[in-house]
Every structure is written in structure tokens, then in C-alpha cells.
Amino acid sequence: MKVIKDIRAMQEISEFLRRTGKKIGLVPTMGYLHEGHVELLIAAKDECDVVIASIFVNPAQFLPGEDFEKYPRDFMRDYFICMQAGVDYIFNPEAEEVYGKDYKTYVSINDLSDKYEGKFRPGHFTGVATIVLKLFNITKPHRAYFGQKDAQQVVTLRKMVKDLNVDVEIRVCETLREENGLAKSSRNVYLDDKQREDAAVLNEALNLGKNMILKGDFDDYKSVKKAMRDYIETKTPECSLQYIAITDNELMEKIDDLKNYEGEVLISLAVFFGKTRLIDNILFTK
Numbered sequence: 001m002k003v004i005k006d007i008r009a010m011q012e013i014s015e016f017l018r019r020t021g022k023k024i025g026l027v028p029t030m031g032y033l034h035e036g037h038v039e040l041l042i043a044a045k046d047e048c049d050v051v052i053a054s055i056f057v058n059p060a061q062f063l064p065g066e067d068f069e070k071y072p073r074d075f076m077r078d079y080f081i082c083m084q085a086g087v088d089y090i091f092n093p094e095a096e097e098v099y100g101k102d103y104k105t106y107v108s109i110n111d112l113s114d115k116y117e118g119k120f121r122p123g124h125f126t127g128v129a130t131i132v133l134k135l136f137n138i139t140k141p142h143r144a145y146f147g148q149k150d151a152q153q154v155v156t157l158r159k160m161v162k163d164l165n166v167d168v169e170i171r172v173c174e175t176l177r178e179e180n181g182l183a184k185s186s187r188n189v190y191l192d193d194k195q196r197e198d199a200a201v202l203n204e205a206l207n208l209g210k211n212m213i214l215k216g217d218f219d220d221y222k223s224v225k226k227a228m229r230d231y232i233e234t235k236t237p238e239c240s241l242q243y244i245a246i247t248d249n250e251l252m253e254k255i256d257d258l259k260n261y262e263g264e265v266l267i268s269l270a271v272f273f274g275k276t277r278l279i280d281n282i283l284f285t286k
């Protein structure tokens with residue numbers, strides 16, 4: 001396994017790999033890897049000849065006042081996890097090289113970038129889409145692997161790839177969870193033991209919403225949201241719910257007529273436990 005920091009060197013390696021007929025799989029991450037990331041690496045290993053894992057805490061996707069500075073970082077730990085997962089190249093550039101002097105160009109996906117997560121984290125998806133497109137141009141992958149954990153990220157990147165005719169196949173891996181249902185996340189290190197236990201409520205509420213919808217046990221989408229909100233607020237009064245969204249999985253359009261809707265339903269939510277903001281979602285077919 002090689003660690004590449006230089007953009008031009010990564011491009012040359014990827015170009016060579018492509019010319020020699022290798023299928024390249026890219027797994028973009030911000031490091032501090034956990035089993036959820038490993039699942040992506042293993043999927044890439046299964047389906048591609050060469051796996052590139054990028055480790056880059058992308059300043060462009062953090063808002064002022066968010067946790068960019070204190071985002072957990074441990075390169076040596078990530079290095080060994082990547083090696084065990086069979087990664088071929090770690091791409092680990094410096095921010096100064098990625099966003100050089102006078103950097104100007106950003107990719108934003110109209111509407112999608114601004115709703116739900118985007119509403120509470122303005123600019124976040126522009127930062128995500130920009131870095132992902134840059135990583136595609138640098139590592140030239142055939143396939144790129146993302147987690148369903150970040151549902152709006154997946155929807156947004158699929159749209160970017162379609163709209164801009166980017167020749168990369170987006171692959172999505174299921175959310176890996178702790179035993180109590182809490183979605184694994186690098187940010188879970190911010191939680192204390194009690195919060196970690198309490199945070200099981202997210203997945204429970206999502207399943208409650210899913211079961212209500214599948215059983216037809218609701219009046220309209222508002223009653224599903226209310227039941228979920230009540231469940232969360234009763235079980236863990238010290239947390240603070242930011243939003244619950246019940247949408248389709250293509251453009252994240254709100255499903256007004258949930259009774260008669262047929263297709264994929266995405267329920268997503270964001271909840272604060274203390275200062276830690278957790279997101280989660282559930283995707284199913286009605």
C-alpha cells in the first residue's frame with residue numbers, strides 16, 4: 001500500500017492504472033475510520049482491481065463554528081485499517097494543495113443542496129460535491145463508494161454525476177450500526193456513555209416511522225412525524241430534535257400524499273445530543 005500526497009502523482013498513477021486496464025474503486029473518507037468505512041473498502045476490493053481510499057478532512061464542507069478543528073484524526077490508525085482492508089493507495093493531500101491560492105470553483109446542486117441537511121448546514125453540500133468531483137478528477141475511478149448513512153449526500157452526488165455526465169458509477173453500502181442500532185460515525189467519539197445509549201432512539205424512531213407507513217397505520221405524513229417526534233422526546237427528553245423528513249429518494253421531495261404513494265421512502269432526521277449532532281435515516285419501498 002502506498003500513501004500519495006501529491007495531486008499530480010495521484011493523477012499519473014491513476015492514468016497508468018486505467019491504461020493498463022485496471023478497474024479503479026475510490027472510497028472518499030475524512031479518516032478516523034470505523035467499521036462502516038471498512039465495509040465500503042471491502043465492497044470496493046470485491047468489485048475493483050485497485051482500491052484508492054482518500055483521507056481528507058475537507059474544510060469546504062464545514063461551516064464556521066463547526067468541528068473542523070477538533071474533527072478526530074489519527075493517520076497511523078487509518079493506515080493500518082486500510083492496509084488490513086487491502087487498500088492499494090491512500091490519497092492524503094494537504095488542504096493547501098487541494099484548495100490552492102485564489103481557489104474559486106464550486107459545484108452546487110440547486111435545491112438539493114439547500115434542503116434538510118443543507119438548510120441547517122448551508123454550504124455543506126457545495127463543499128461535498130466540490131471535493132468529490134475534484135477527487136474523481138484526481139483519482140479517475142470507475143466506481144466510487146458511499147454510505148447510505150449520509151442519505152442526502154448520496155442523493156446529491158447521484159444528481160451531480162447525472163447532471164454533469166460524470167463517468168463514475170456511484171455504489172452505495174448499507175449503514176453499519178452499533179449493537180444498539182446507533183449508526184457508526186467518526187463523531188460518536190464525542191458522545192459520553194449515556195448519550196451513546198440514548199442515541200439508540202434515532203434508529204428506533206426511524207423503525208417506528210417505517211412500520212407505521214408500511215402498515216398504513218397513520219392519517220398523513222404529519223402524523224408519522226409527530227409519532228416519531230413524541231417517541232424521541234419522551235424517551236430522551238435531554239436531546240434536541242432538529243428535523244424529521246419523509247421524502248422520496250431521488251430529489252428528496254416531501255411526500256405529501258403518503259397514503260397513496262408507491263416507491264422508495266426515505267425518512268431522515270437530525271438530533272443533537274449535547275453539542276453533538278447526529279444524523280440517521282431509513283430507506284424502504286412502499
Ligand code: AMP
Pocket residue numbers: 028029030031035036037039040145146147148149150173174175176177183184185186
Ligand atoms: P466520512 O469519513 O464520515 O466522510 O464518511 C466517509 C464515507 O463513509 C461516507 O460515504 C459515509 O456515508 C460512509 N459512512 C460513514 N459512516 C458509515 C456507516 N456507519 N455505515 C456505512 N457507511 C458509512
